[in-house]
Amino acid sequence: QKEVxxxxxxxSVPEGAIASLNCTYSDRGSQSFFWYRQYSGKxxxxxxxxxxxxxxxxxxxxxxxxxxxxxxxxxxxxSQPSDSATYLCAxxxxxxxxxxKGNQVVVIP
Amino acid sequence: xxxxxxxxRNRITKTGKRIMLECSQTKGHDRMYxxxxxxxxGLRLIYYSFDVKDINKGExxxxxxxxxxxxxxxxxxxxxAIPNQTALYFCAAGGGNTDTQYxxxxxxxxxL
Numbered sequence: 001q002k003e004v005x006x007x008x009x010x011x012s013v014p015e016g017a018i019a020s021l022n023c024t025y026s027d028r029g030s031q032s033f034f035w036y037r038q039y040s041g042k043x044x045x046x047x048x049x050x051x052x053x054x055x056x057x058x059x060x061x062x063x064x065x066x067x068x069x070x071x072x073x074x075x076x077x078x079s080q081p082s083d084s085a086t087y088l089c090a091x092x093x094x095x096x097x098x099x100x101k102g103n104q105v106v107v108i109p
Numbered sequence: 110x111x112x113x114x115x116x117x118r119n120r121i122t123k124t125g126k127r128i129m130l131e132c133s134q135t136k137g138h139d140r141m142y143x144x145x146x147x148x149x150x151g152l153r154l155i156y157y158s159f160d161v162k163d164i165n166k167g168e169x170x171x172x173x174x175x176x177x178x179x180x181x182x183x184x185x186x187x188x189x190a191i192p193n194q195t196a197l198y199f200c201a202a203g204g205g206n207t208d209t210q211y212x213x214x215x216x217x218x219x220x221l
Contacts, residue, residue: 095165100151
């Protein structure tokens with residue numbers, strides 16, 4: 001089992017809709033969870049971090065963490081064309097971050 | 110942001126050449142990292158350093174070496190570059206209890 005899995009293929013959402021991304025992880029002892037946004041050819045940019053069960057909201061972004069089920073999700077409300085990017089889930093374990101392969105989001109005007 | 114800078118931003122080199130990629134950060138983070146990113150493979154950790162005297166191998170360290178010259182500087186070397194080292198290379202800096210990492214702009218390396 002991979003450390004961090006993001007299994008969904010490219011996600012197309014209409015402008016103004018909600019984009020929902022999911023991520024599962026294997027290390028039950030993980031304590032820190034992150035979502036990064038990466039535009040094509042650019043570096044990953046931290047958009048959300050979450051450390052305890054429940055929801056954390058920051059502007060149009062909401063991260064959700066469920067440690068018992070070992071998943072973390074990201075919701076993007078009122079999606080904008082500028083949200084079109086690849087979103088990377090990262091989980092801290094074994095003194096390093098493990099990254100998922102990312103989910104591409106395409107917001108259709 | 111950690112204000113992480115990388116030089117060069119782009120580099121084309123030939124097989125067998127030695128090349129060094131440099132990374133600097135201005136926020137005083139104790140931890141620094143080197144990753145490479147390939148299409149379909151995601152980010153993979155090459156080396157990481159928790160302080161000047163602490164260097165650790167990551168998932169894919171073969172063919173690479175690093176030097177932590179100061180808290181703010183962490184360089185990556187390819188002793189004898191080969192074509193399958195063509196990739197996008199990122200340096201990151203971070204630390205603290207949560208190990209939040211901030212990435213530099215990346216170096217696009219092409220080995221012919």
